[in-house]
Amino acid sequence: MQLSEINALLPFLLRRENVARYEDGAVVMCDRRKYPFEKAFHRCHDVEDAARAIEDMVTQGGGPQYVGLYAMAMLAGQVADQDSVKQREAFQTARQRLVRTRPTNTSLARLLERAIGIMYDALDEGQSVEAKLLEWIEHIRDLSYEKHLKCGQFGASLIDDGDGILTMCFAETSLLMTLAIAKQQGKNMQVFTPETRPYLQGARLTAPSIHEIGVPVKIITDNMPAHVISEGKIKKYFTAADLVTLDGHVVNKIGTFQNALAAHHYGVPYFVFTQAADKQKPNRASIEIEARDPEEIRTCRGVATTLPEIDAYYPAFDITPPEYVAGVITQHGILSPYDLARYFG
Template identity: 45%
Template sequence: MISLPYLLRSENIVRIEGKHLLIGDRRVYPFEKRFERCSSVPEIASALKRMVTQGGGPLDVALTAMEFVSKQMKEGIIQENFAELERSAALLIASRPTNTTMKRSLLALLEELRGDPDFVAQVEPLVEAKKAVFDQLYHQLGKEGSALIPDKAGVLTTCFAEHTFLLSLAYAKEDGKDITVFVPETRPYLQGSRLTAPSLEEMGIDVRVITDGMGATFLSTGDANIYMTAADLVCMDGTVVNKVGTLGNAIAAHRYMVPYYAFSVSPDPTKLDARDIQMEWRDAEEVTQCMGNPTSSNGMQALYPAFDIIPPDLVTGVVTGKGVLKPEEIKRNFQ
């Protein structure tokens, strides 16, 4: 029986309680199990921008936020106006521009509702149906990913790859495979050491936390014999976008002939290649501190590109709802 760890249970990602939307605060896990309480869409968008949740979390939060807006409309807190629903979606989309799955899901929802005089009542069932599709897709990709994992597996990852990656490991473990996962800490938020590693430990999977610069070493020794990450975005030519640090490990994996697979629930048909990517740069001050503590001298200049662009020639395959595809197969399957 496959069970999800605390962080991936739906009620701990986001839920509506009374007049508030609660977002599981991944910035403080595992030291605290805290929720950010939001009473409006601007507050929800601000929470997304402040990285209260990351990875696949913003998708769940954004969809639930649309339910929250419809609830506020029913209760007379805000006006029953389709334009208000559109404004809410625009705020959410702008909060995380690299997350195009979130954007396309919200825009698709709006198109399904457009012109329906009873659109307010239709938001909740449509959102719940979309969530159910994604949940089913997570398990499908998890099973596909588990088949790629060798029996004696040293799995290198980056950041917090959420449902698809963790489910791959869970299904591989269920099949009796011997797995050790190498998890870079993932500066500056430490999603690897704070989110991925505790979740794997909770699932009973052998895990080792390493620093961000150690991936190439474990690839070179053969301790890590497969590299697997999430993908915040996949272009039609097979270009992958994921947390900064992914590119260096992908280059090292290529050098040492270790396969690199990225999980994508939704390659973006509007992004042909790297030229179409809007790169998200974040506040450089986040690089000069860690968990609120300074890591350099006061006023030090820094840079923080939040994501890496991994060219297709470094990608062995992309795990999708249409199978494990080579980069050159993405376009004909998704466009």
């Protein structure tokens, strides 16, 4: 399947040009805070703009990786007339700022480390750093979509005709590819997606995207999955992962773990999509869970849900131990969570 065909299979939010793009010296992305009520685009003109877009959830899921990389290319163009020492200092300062935006999901940090190497090589060779980095970004995006296709093919092989499927948050390209391929194979399925407080990614991003590709989807509240599973409506549980450790711990949007517990209790297998386990994260102890502003869960879409003086607690992610994971879906196949070090270590 050609890259253009892969892109065409995907819903609006996940098409390559809408996730993030570099345009006229700026970084452009679909504003996921406004979707699906508006198809608005947000432009960033410097690294700080890009960092705030990531922190403020303008982009999320896989988007921050490319927003961060394009921000580095943008910076390279902006400092191209400076000497190499100052350019290197600017690149490192920008990298550190962007890494701080995503303390739990380490994909951006790993890609930025590779990007710095590309940028330094371009400087040493007297090439345009901006052009060299943009060429590399497009190459890794091509590879990423090819991996998503493989993950989608493996994921679709797990779906049986008539399955009820539970997901959590916005599992993005690999899940939507899985559903699109399963649909092409003539399989009928019903997806259930929790709303995902406080940003409602399940209701605003996942459900409209699944609906767009023609697969039936029902929104449920975040406290319904165990009940829905107990009714026998769910046969498979699929999510993405913000991080997978080498020993098989899965870090994903808060709420993923409690759903995995319920699924395990009722014999429903939990499968997680990832392009790679992080070899710098060997175990649970190495994970940093992002604690977001409690104000975010005292409101919903700008409307207060409690009194302002009442305290709140908002860990943005939780950790599912490997014993609750039936398989990790990667470009290498469906792997045991206990066998990841062999492929990614």
